[in-house]
Amino acid sequence: MTGWKSWKTYREDESWVEPLPKGGDLPWALFYPASYEVGSANLGMHHVYRALRRSGVGVERFFLGPQSPYRSVESDTLLERFPIITAGIAYENDVWSLMAWLQGASIPLSWKERGQCRGAPLVGVGGSLTSINPLSLYALCDFIVLGDGEVSLADVVARLRRGRGGREDQWEALSELPHVLVPPLWGRRGGPSSGPGKAQALEPPNAASAWVTPRCTFGKTLLVELQRGCRRGCRFCTLPRCFTPLRRLPFPEALSLLEKAARGTSFEQVGLITPEAGDYPEIRGLLERLTALRKSVSFASLRLDSLDAFMVDSLHRGGRTALTLAPEAGTEALRRSCGKPFTDELILQKARLAAERGLRQAKLYFMLGLPGEEEEDVAGMASLTESLLQETRLSLVLSVNPFVPKPGTPWGEEAFLSAEVYERRTSFLRESLLSRGRRRRISFRFASHREAALEYALGWSSSEDSEETLDRFLAGERAPTPPRRDQARRELERLGFFRSPHRENPADHGRCFP
Ligand code: SF4
Known part of the structure; x- marks a missing residue:
């Protein structure tokens, strides 16, 4: 009886779309705040993992379960061996899961406490939430990568390699980057004002999964990012404003990516990651090609x-x-x-x-x-x-x-x-x-209204609200207080958010903007 469950069978079920370097010089725990099955369906997790491996970083993945959440998938190594921990935060309520996971590992939750605790890891985050409002993570994280991770990741790695002298050095080095918020230094000397990083284009092979596993919630699926952003005008939706501009994977590149993956990897289905599949101009050609390759398809939306x-038949x-x-x-x-x-x-x-x-x-x-x-x-x-x-x-x-x-x-x-x-x-x-x-x-x-209220409070969190959220969490509460929207708005503007041009015209609602 070992007392913990190995990830061995999970490793054995994975097939890799391309070989990635093993080992690495910077032990780095990459955490997804949900199960392995759900995390394997998150393309951001694949992007970051592949990019870190290619940069020679010794990155290993952690998930909430079903095996041990504090041992890595790659080698069952304990979390305590990793001096750098980063998490991909897609949704507001993931912030709560991240806090619970860190607490379960006896890692001090706030950067203030970790700063006084010798040997405590550096904790950073990225992910979709940082394109909308990263401030719910303010009290928690040593650094927050704003916007598209691929814009900043190589620089983050370089700075962390450079700043190995200690936590203060790492904060200093990271704070020089235009799309990285370092909360410990924000009050003292300001922070980035260029808003979230925006990738210029979607490029293969980054647009597809790094690994395929039958355990993924979608089944044995190759994920392919076709579009990021949306030109429609739904007034409740973050995509047209926070994830601008609309970027598309060019059709010839989508085809060659799929064909290459089909030659080297075993998968049954292609999961098209795109806000609105029908807005991809060559969607029909793509679906026809998938039929010819005998692959089924699923659309995120x-x-x-x-x-x-034609679309119904494809499904x-x-x-x-x-x-x-x-x-x-x-x-x-x-x-x-x-x-x-x-x-x-x-x-x-x-x-x-x-x-x-x-x-x-x-x-x-x-x-x-x-x-x-x-x-x-x-x-x-x-x-x-x-x-x-x-x-x-x-x-x-x-x-x-x-x-x-x-x-x-x-x-x-x-x-x-x-x-x-x-x-x-x-x-x-x-x-x-x-x-x-x-x-x-x-x-x-x-x-649940309660979960939605938490989402609302975290979604509109200011830096001060983030401190209170942490206190509430430590007090065992899951009852948010109404956020201070004015303060959050001022802080987000200071960070360079909300600057993307967007035409708000009721006549355009539901249509594609030119
Ligand atoms: S069409 Fe969908 S993704 Fe686009 S703005 Fe509307 S709800 Fe958002």
């Missing part, structure tokens, strides 16, 4: 108005039986206002198409609490769902989330709805749909 028989051929539709709101007026100008008839038409082409289920995504929402919008969700049940044979999963205002978005300054209103509206939806006697063909997934 497919906008309702891009859905046609169905790959074994998918469910389709995701995101009307977001219950009435046409509110949908138009939020940037999804879909009529009820269009939604019904797409659902009928999916049913006719052999799909069996539709997942419907709605938000509650969108600005301007009235009771009739909630009633509209119920009646649209009812029409879908009547007009198709699809079973429906109604997925409902509270609208969370995010910094940098046109609706970022709007109110976050209260738990009472959310509870009342979700009860109304459940009761009105179940009372119509359709229990067998409908199921509900109501997101």
Whole structure:
């Protein structure tokens, strides 16, 4: 009995898209705040791991489980052997998971405490959240890579190699970089003001997975990043504002990447990482090529108005039986206002198409609490769902989330709805749909208001809020206080956020900007 579970069988199941150097001179723990299965489906984790390996860094991966979270996947080495720890933070609530993981390893959570603790590791983060608002990580991290990691990673490695004299040297060296925030020095001497780093282009082989494993949540899947950013104008969404400009993997390069990967690696499916697959100009050609290669396909997201028989057939051929539709709101007026100008008839038409082409289920995504929402919008969700049940044979999963205002978005300054209103509206939806006697063909997934409130508080966190969050965490609370949005906005502007040009024009909602 060893008392811990080795990652050996996980290692054995991995196949590598290209050989990567082993060993390295800088022991570096790369952590993803979720399970191995979920982390293997995160392309950012693949990017960073591959880049570090190629730079000769001795990087090893850590996940929350199911094996030991404090031993590396590569060699079962204990976390305590790694003087550098970095984490990829994609979502606000991952901040909480990172704190819990560090605490479980008895690592002091704040940079202040670690600074006084001999031998404590340097803790850094990167990931999508740092393109929206990195300040929830302020009290926790020695350094935060802002924006696209590929812009800064090589320089971060060079500075850490240079600053091996000690923690202060490392802080100093990192603070010279334009897209790296070093919280311990921010108050003393200011910080970067150039905002998040932006990669110029998506380039193979960085646009694809580094490893493939059947344990990935998507199955034995090669992930390919087709597009980053979005030119649509949905007012609740961070993508058009925080992840500008839109970058696309050129079609010839996408094809050669896929063909090369298919020759050298065993995978069954290609997972297209792109905000809206239908907006990729050569999507049809790409899907045809995948069919010729006998690979199935999955899309991270497919906008309702891009859905046609060809796209549905591509999904169905790959074994998918469910389709995701995101009307977001219950009435046409509110949908138009939020940037999804879909009529009820269009939604019904797409659902009928999916049913006719052999799909069996539709997942419907709605938000509650969108600005301007009235009771009739909630009633509209119920009646649209009812029409879908009547007009198709699809079973429906109604997925409902509270609208969370995010910094940098046109609706970022709007109110976050209260738990009472959310509870009342979700009860109304459940009761009105179940009372119509359709229990067998409908199921509900109501997101937790508490988790959404945490997301809101962390999403709009200021540096001061971050200190309070840490205190609350240490006190065993998971109850956020309302964030100080004014302070967060001022601090983000100081860091150079919100400077990307964006045309906010209601007439453009739902269309691609030129
Ligand atoms: S279509 Fe709208 S919701 Fe989808 S990624 Fe683009 S802006 Fe966001």
